Amino acid sequence: MPTSLDWEKLSPDELIEAWPALSDEERQQGFSMLTHEEAPDFISPLSAQDPIDLITTLPEPDQKQWLRLLPPDDITDLVQEAPEEEREDLLRLLDKKAELETRALLEYDEDDAGGLMTPRFAKLRADMTASEAIRYLRAQATQNAELIYYGFVVDREDRLVGVVSFRELVISPPDRNLRELMTTDVVKVPEDMDQEEVSRVFRNADLICLPVIDAEGRIKGIVTGDDIVDVVDEEATEDMHRMGGSEVVEGPYLHAGILELLRKRGGWLVALLLLGFFTVEAMEQFKDTLATELKVLLSFIPLIISCGGNTGSQAATLAVRAMALGEVRLRDWVRVVRREIVMGLGLGAMLAATGIVAALIWNSVLGGDADPRMGDAPLNVAFAVGVSILCIVLWGTLAGSLLPFGLRAVGLDPASASAPLVATIVDATGLVIYFVVAGEILRTLGS
């Protein structure tokens, strides 16, 4: 634990780590170090639950000090995390302007464009001249506008009609009208657009910020690039956690509570275990044949099913990511099926060939006459295993790439097609394919 002598050298990260162990006095010292720019950084790396816990345990004057350091969009995030009954108390600590702004932002879902935006932007009128606009933006800079480098031109009803950059203003003749200078083809997003979609628009538009409008076309706020970087990260983390087969764990890994983790990780694992009972029943149906007639197939069971599972989760991962990036849309599913049939046959052929050769080598190196691993007809067994691999890989590829489409089609998150879910589904079906295909081949050719 750092002593108070270390304050000067402490990075915000170290301060966060040390925080729980600090005395009240040391925490106040921590506050006093933070500038307007640092405060939001200090808040954001903490887990969603943490900062509000920190704040509500502090004496009221400190709470005030904290909250006033933050811009309204960050305050809104904080208040949203607080228990229902404490929200009013927090809002009362704000100055009047910030309170009104925060209350307005609280109306939005935190994952919508409205929940992401800041209301502190600069509005201009189309009949202003360039020099009037520059003067006005300069005045805004001393006040609270987060970004003075773009001016949003609105009509009398506050509807967004154009945008002009500070750069354009300074290089234009000073008496030129904004009407002539502004870009009217403004890239904008509706206030209820999901943040993932907002980040996609931002990425394609290559702008510093995006205006957010309501159903009547009125501008309500702006979303800036640093918010988008956070969204892109957050969405990628959510997708990865889901694809790893757990619920989304918020906040840093080492800060998450054990009970929360058990619930979020355990939920899917329990569900998958229950789903896995289909494999138990599939094995049960073939158990007796496997113990006698088809005993030679026994050893390859885990190999075969993991082969299907791997192919399936790989295909699902690629499809989920392509959908998240907007590279593939729901209506592209036919093109995807066509590609994945080709991929499945190609990968299946590669893996079948590998399997056949590896099985024969395994048989002759570890086995041999004294200890026959693949019975009297190893070639037939290897062939049966190979054909099964081909079929299962084709099936795994198709199932894995189509499951995300199916989930999206019924309105679920494609990323729920997690590697473990696809693997478990392909396991059970793959077993049946193996027993039927390989069994039939061996019964025909003889083992």
Place this chain on the structure above:
Amino acid sequence: MPTSLDWEKLSPDELIEAWPALSDEERQQGFSMLTHEEAPDFISPLSAQDPIDLITTLPEPDQKQWLRLLPPDDITDLVQEAPEEEREDLLRLLDKKAELETRALLEYDEDDAGGLMTPRFAKLRADMTASEAIRYLRAQATQNAELIYYGFVVDREDRLVGVVSFRELVISPPDRNLRELMTTDVVKVPEDMDQEEVSRVFRNADLICLPVIDAEGRIKGIVTGDDIVDVVDEEATEDMHRMGGSEVVEGPYLHAGILELLRKRGGWLVALLLLGFFTVEAMEQFKDTLATELKVLLSFIPLIISCGGNTGSQAATLAVRAMALGEVRLRDWVRVVRREIVMGLGLGAMLAATGIVAALIWNSVLGGDADPRMGDAPLNVAFAVGVSILCIVLWGTLAGSLLPFGLRAVGLDPASASAPLVATIVDATGLVIYFVVAGEILRTLGS
């Protein structure tokens, strides 16, 4: 395919899709539509190989037109993708200034800060006044500086000594010296810093752009927010592809070549199949006991191994993502082990209990006296299965969360600890755990 009548309505995405089918004339029409702002957008969504292919097939005047639309950092990306022998030809098409800038950028690795930056930023001197600085930045705006909203203050040796925002300049007394106005504690990155690390710095610093410096502290360029959004996306995609068990597939899913996909997806699958032969040998060792004495354990094999695989790939995914976000560093491995032992025991207990109850229900619903699924002592069998699940889940959790650390420790990408790799490793070891633990329990208690 769109006819030339559709030009006005075509989005850049649709233009890209239609591109290969267009005639030369239509492509020229396509060019003429692009503005300075749109050209980089048009390039970036195409796969790494595509845009340079497009450009080199065009007549030289068109190539020139294309290249001149792009800022130097984007030109650099393009030239890097071109075959060695064509690079000089491309560089010669540029105007003198862009050629020099591009040649300088080509010295950097494309995944480094230097490869990411643009050299078009505004330099100021500490002895300028605010009003001189404003006048200078305005003049830069008419030229090529990508961003005039920050001025970077350098000394006589071009070393970065401070930064001042346009906003600060306009709200300051016009005759105030930059020395008094500038922030000297500038967040900056070295030119050879990896882009993933750059994005982490950017995220924590909450800035519009980051200056890039060389070993002597001289400023070489700036990295802007839109570049960072691209990096964050690219890194997340790379991690996901690796974690899905394939090599990184560049460019949009539907544009990737079949042969490239076969190679990138097939490579890992073949390796995992070969690794899977450990499971074949593990089965072989226990085959005879499984066909006779321990036949009752047979049906649970796929369930047990998928349980271990799921737990392992989930733990690996969470660890890989936490490392990518910088939440967990290599030296945190002891803390991670401690947490994951607790998690493994907790999840193991949950899954063991679920497994025991589900097995007993499965036995009594589908089985019963007439068709005994779990032999004469179903309670003993269920208990043996449950204890095995507990052990395997604990092992899977530990193996999955530690593998990424091991990979990073030896200098590999933690994301190579893919779900399929972890699942395959845990499969083979899990089988042995199952046979030994469950076998021992049944031999002691009787099945």
